[in-house]
Amino acid sequence: MAEEPIVCDTKPMAVEVEPGKHFWCSCGRSSSQPFCDGSHKGTGLQPVMIEVDEKKTLHFCQCKQTGNPPLCDGSHKALQG
Numbered sequence: 001m002a003e004e005p006i007v008c009d010t011k012p013m014a015v016e017v018e019p020g021k022h023f024w025c026s027c028g029r030s031s032s033q034p035f036c037d038g039s040h041k042g043t044g045l046q047p048v049m050i051e052v053d054e055k056k057t058l059h060f061c062q063c064k065q066t067g068n069p070p071l072c073d074g075s076h077k078a079l080q081g
Helices: none
Strands: 013-017 020-024 048-052 056-060
Touching: 048 056
Parallel strands: none
Antiparallel strands: 013 056, 020 048
């Protein structure tokens, strides 16, 4: 059974990404948020790959509750009491 992801922040992180494949941290344990550094090993959680065709700014989910991984869908608003 997979562990629960750790909430890193209650707002998205805007990152300008270069073309290519990027791996979003879905577990919240990476020290290089919002990207995977392998810290998920043993959690049952896996990083999510996103492929970008051109340089652009993306808003990555930091609460790890998004229904549209790896991008923010506003789910963090439910965590902001």
